Amino acid sequence: MKTLVIISHPDILESGSQQFLLNAVPSEGVTIHHLESTYPSGKIDVQKEQELLDAHDRIIFQFPFYWYSSPAPLKQWQDDVLTNGYAHGKADGRLAGKEFGLVFMLGVHEREYQAGGRELFSISELTRPFQAMAHKTGMTYLRPLTVYQFAYMTDEEKMDLYIRYQQKLTNENSESLASRERWVSEQLRQLNTNDLEPGAEDILNHAADLMETNRTTIDELQVVLDQMW
Structure with a gap:
């Protein structure tokens, strides 16, 4: 199995959580693709991106959770790359049968993402657009890996995250x-x-x-x- 990790982060080198996860990436079978580094001008090479998708079995979106969604470059990537006739249309698109998952970081405690919490809605509710995207393109939606308040994690919690992240990238039946x-x-x-x-x-x-x-x-x-x- 080959996994493509599409990362959107405006300052990935200064992000402690992103650098931690990058250090956990296995040496084989995983491709890391940081959008802001690849396309500093914001102009996306659609054909190149579609070829990358074709070459992988599992697609992961990795990003900080900004205003209940991804950073703008990842949204632009979706708009430009997941075109009618390629990702969806009358017949099955070229993504059908692949797996799709999310890895994202939040600065708020997990307990706040529920009815009665400060954020009111659950993570499952807030990520419905990504679930819908996976459904429309025929991909299997995997349970997201959510990272809450990385800066406050203990060493034991970080080790657990390290293992769960590697499993998300390489385990063929991570659920x-x-x-x-x-x-x-x-x-x-x-x-x-x-x-x-x-x-x-x-x-x-x-x-x-x-x-x-x-x-x-x-x-x-x-x-x-x-x-x-």
Whole structure:
């Protein structure tokens, strides 16, 4: 699977959250595409962008959540690139069958995005235009990865974000709990053991075995639930 991450951010080099996520990007299988750097004049090469989309299986929009939407360059990208006859039309467009997801950063606490909260509406409600775009173009909409108040995150929360972000980019079934556990298990087994302290390799292998056991239990439980229904 090949993933295209389309980023819109006016000052990506000075953004702590963006730099953190960029450091988490795997070395293979992921293309990072920052719109403001690629098109400083704002004039988008539509053919180039459509070719990029064609070459990838999963499309991710990554951006700070400005006024309940994306920055203007990403909206312009949608207007220019997702044309009738390419992304939608009478027949299935060229994006049909691909996956689409969001990764975005918010400066407000998660609890505020609900009825009665300061922002009043949920994230699911506020991202309906992106869901509609995925539906119209025939893409499968993935659950968004939302990053709340990155500057206030603890080290443990940042490590969790690091893992969830990598899963969003590379895990072929990122919505499944069993799949996420399988992904972590595979990552543990692929670590370069030459750089580990004595005994650490055994600990990692044991952790991977435990996760595999838990995954099997989850799979068995799913079979039981399926039979009940």
